[in-house]
Amino acid sequence: MTLLATPATRILAVEDDPALASHLQAHLQGCGFDVTMSHDGSEGLRLARAQHFDLILMDILLPGSNGLDVLQRLREQRHVPVILMSALGAEPDRIAGFSKGADDYLPKPFSLGELSVRIEAILRRVAYERRGQPPLPADALTFHEDRCDVCHDGQWATLTSTEYRLLETFSRHAEEVLSKAFLYQHVLHRGYSQHDRSLDMHVSNVRRKLKAIGYSGKRLESVWGKGYVLTARES
Known part of the structure; x- marks a missing residue:
């Protein structure tokens, strides 16, 4: 290898x-x-x-x-x-x-x-x-690829690189339900196993960190039996 x-x-x-x-x-x-x-x-x-x-x-x-x-x-x-x-x-x-x-x-x-x-x-x-993609706006949330982090109202979320990549993927597919299999393949770069809770842990961390900096423009919602979605709609 x-x-x-x-x-x-x-x-x-x-x-x-x-x-x-x-x-x-x-x-x-x-x-x-x-x-x-x-x-x-x-x-x-x-x-x-x-x-x-x-x-x-x-x-x-x-x-x-x-x-x-x-x-x-x-x-x-x-x-x-x-x-x-x-x-x-x-x-x-x-x-x-x-x-x-x-x-x-x-x-x-x-x-x-x-x-x-x-x-x-x-x-x-x-x-x-590090391919130099431009920052992605998501309402009042600003993505900074160079820092692998997001900023809201002057506050940094202090995401890990995996959390940043996960949130960036959701932002690119806003309002689209993304399956766990898709996220494991495209974000974690490994196959999905129902016993692997890594993705759920990363999603939970992203939610907690966005809440900590006061961001509420969009939310990461669980869609039972399907996956997750980044949405601005009310539940």
């Missing part, structure tokens, strides 16, 4: 387990990435703030600072894609990860092959987002 790696593609991996960290570094460097390793949360946050990275892999159970806390603090300043890695794979743990701003959540143990697929999917999305 060929990953979307160039010599300038930089990945920060924050993992305290020495064996896994070694495997991650060897695998990612073998794929052609410029890899920086960190072994505790505080150092990982410092590196993520001080340097440019195209993607961050981060464990949750870290010394120094919990991975979820690191992610929350990072999201105050950076919108770099983040994949969480954790032995805590239950649904409440995944929901907590997405709520803090994760773009993906990979339960341990995982194969390096699966990790590669997920990295490739995220880098493909980022490459698409």
Whole structure:
């Protein structure tokens, strides 16, 4: 499999387990990435703030600072894609990860092959987002592709790149019901499974963040048995 790696593609991996960290570094460097390793949360946050990275892999159970806390603090300043890695794979743990701003959540143990697929999917999305499409107006909501975020009345929603891509897709198809299968394929870039709640979590996060900045021009509504729609109509 060929990953979307160039010599300038930089990945920060924050993992305290020495064996896994070694495997991650060897695998990612073998794929052609410029890899920086960190072994505790505080150092990982410092590196993520001080340097440019195209993607961050981060464990949750870290010394120094919990991975979820690191992610929350990072999201105050950076919108770099983040994949969480954790032995805590239950649904409440995944929901907590997405709520803090994760773009993906990979339960341990995982194969390096699966990790590669997920990295490739995220880098493909980022490459698409950087094609220089103009900001899209949606009533009083302004889309800023360069920041992967939306602004309303001077307030930023602080979306993750996945949440931004999801909302942008809904905006392009306003008043059109989009199926979960379509959204998984075109936004998450993987097949739909009825047991996969990732999309629902991302939709919930977008709703919450739009409400937090006072935006009510359009709403993300669930359409039972069909999917979701961005609509200005009253329910």
